[in-house]
Amino acid sequence: MSLAAEATESTRPAGTVRWTVVLAVVLTAVLEVLDSTIVNVALPHMKATFGITNDQTIWILTSYIVASVVVMPLTGFFARRFGRRRLITVAIVGFAVFSALCGLSWSVEVIVLCRLGQGIFGAFLIPLSQSILFDSFPREKRGQAMALFGLGVIVAPVLGPTLGAILTEYFSWRAVFYVNLPIAAFALFMMSGELRRGETRKVSIDWTGLGLMVAMIGALQLVLDQGETRDWFSSPLIQVAAIISAVSGVLFVARGWGLSTNIIDFSLFRDRSFAAANFAMMGFGLAMFGTIAVLPLFVQGLLGYPVLDAGYLFMPRGIAAGFSMVITGSVLVRRFDPRMLVAMGLLLTGTGNIALGWLNLNAGFWDLAIPGVVSGLGMGLFFVPMSTLAFQNVGPDRQDEASGIYGVTRSIGSSIGIAIIGWQVASRTQFHWSVLSSHLTAFNPNVWRYLQPLGLDPTTAEGAGQLAAQLSAQAAMLAFQDAFTLTGWAAFAMLPVVLIMQRPTKIAAAPAH
Incomplete structure (x- = not known):
């Protein structure tokens, strides 16, 4: 410098x-x-x-x-x-x-x-x-x-x-x-x-601790990223990675909990607010990133939106989240208990996600965007006060390490969310396809009523092809509904964690500069 x-630094008020x-x-x-x-x-x-x-x-x-x-x-x-x-x-x-x-x-x-x-x-x-x-x-x-x-x-x-x-x-x-x-x-x-x-x-x-931590997180991330593609635990690679992650994780925590030279300072988790915030952030990762990851697949792959329209669909959500964060950080967090704001954020996020689960194949742009706006408002109400609560007892000398741990928790939470929701869509699509297909027979009068306006017969190749396409679309739609509903309940499930966190002490407002 x-x-x-x-x-300038020394004379700055x-x-x-x-x-x-x-x-x-x-x-x-x-x-x-x-x-x-x-x-x-x-x-x-x-x-x-x-x-x-x-x-x-x-x-x-x-x-x-x-x-x-x-x-x-x-x-x-x-x-x-x-x-x-x-x-x-x-x-x-x-x-x-x-x-x-x-x-x-x-x-x-x-x-x-x-x-x-x-x-x-x-x-x-x-x-x-x-x-x-x-x-x-x-x-x-x-x-x-x-x-x-x-x-x-x-x-x-x-x-x-x-x-x-x-x-x-x-x-x-x-x-x-x-x-x-x-x-x-x-x-x-x-x-x-x-x-x-x-x-x-x-x-x-601490080379031993470093090696155990790298093995634990790296193997876990491999399981989450490749699990769905490789059919989870039917794959030898996923089995080995899961065992490595579990064993190295247990050894890492058991060895380093009371070790002052450990690569990670576990004493940070003795602060109940920091520990609870990390857990809540992981659950919120499923609710938020799980939804964001699967939305492009939903609107492009199933609803047939062009790439640009699918991209524009995220703008109302982003604008709402930005507005919510600014208002929460500049006004609300100083007037209300941050824990109440976090709870409201979880409720709005969950409600917006569940509203996506009420859609059908005829959903228009604003049918998709409005639930995103509700979830976006919830994101701002959750993130700002949650971060404030998480670091309220962390001193400046431990800020970098605490931020690193908090960032990892957010990343792992998002990976878990993406993996679970991806698996949910795939498995529930198969389930709904099996259930729906059992009702599609040439003897079902509803099948004839559906095909008659199209001039098709279920006993012909054209008629069977039309039924198969509609069956696949409906099964996928039901699977996405299940996935969005799951992300909504994941947000609601984090509400009890708010009760564990300490309420910040009141601080007198500083004079404006």
Whole structure:
């Protein structure tokens, strides 16, 4: 940091918000989470470019997620070892470099390796951004900090499919990676000279704990990402991965619970608010990310929406979530018990998701968008006060590590949600197909009534084909209804967790600056 910057830092009044840093770290958070959903829309185009199978296409997604989830808990360790400013600068540059390499990739092997690099460097961005935001705001304004952070972490993945659809439709799938470059450059520019140089210290590495943690999280993520594709536990790979994850997880916790040098500080979970918030965030991941992941498949694959229309469908949800976060962070969180706001957020999220389960094959744009708006409002009411409650007892010296753990919980929760909802759609489609098909016979008068206006006969190939197509569509519709209903009840199931959390102590409002 320059002498001028240091002088400015030393004379800055206490409680002053450094908005250049705030903007930089919010953009940094956007970098990481946007990449988790913006790529989804472009996958069919990548598949065509590289001539690859569905399994190989999935690895483009999973390589990023696995690398990110494995490295994210190490944020506190690396921040202590190298300093927060140096770490976030290297992370932004590394993420941008690997983003450019992803866009230049000429084979699936290259893009998977580059996605691993993106995940490794991107893993630090969310926890560090959250920690820096907490330091940039005085305690009485932390609701505002979490609202700004939520705009990046929650709204960006919601709008990711929309941006991905636009870039893919009008440019190329490679543009979904190149869009990261100007965002990274602007974030670095805004951050330069403003971010304080943190103290560094020699930290010993617990290699045994690190190995156990990597095995636990990596194997779990493999099970979640590949389980549905490989028919879950009928696959030897999934069986082995599940055993590795379970055994290494038990050993990691048993060995490290009272170990001061463990790679993860388990004493953070002695704070009931932090522990409950992590559990609730995991359940909310199923409710939110499970729905967001399956919606494009629903509206494009079943309802036949074009790519752009499917992308635009996420805009009302994203706008509602952003509005809710700003109002919650700037007004509501200071006037109401944050636990009440979290409960209201869960109720709205669950209600919006269940409303999606009431739709049919004739659903129009606003039939789909309005439940999304309700869920979006719930997202803002949940995320901002939940983050405030989670970190209310966490000191500045443990902020980076706590943020890393919180980020991993959110990522694993989203992976669990996506895996469960994907499995739910597939299995329930088969179930409903079996039930419905048992009623479709040439002796059923309703079958004749359905085909008669079309001039078809159920005993002919054309008539049987029409029945089969309608049967498949109805079975899939019922399966999606079941999946959306499940995500709604998952949100409701987190309501009792709110009772475990401590109510924050009242803080007198600080004078405006």
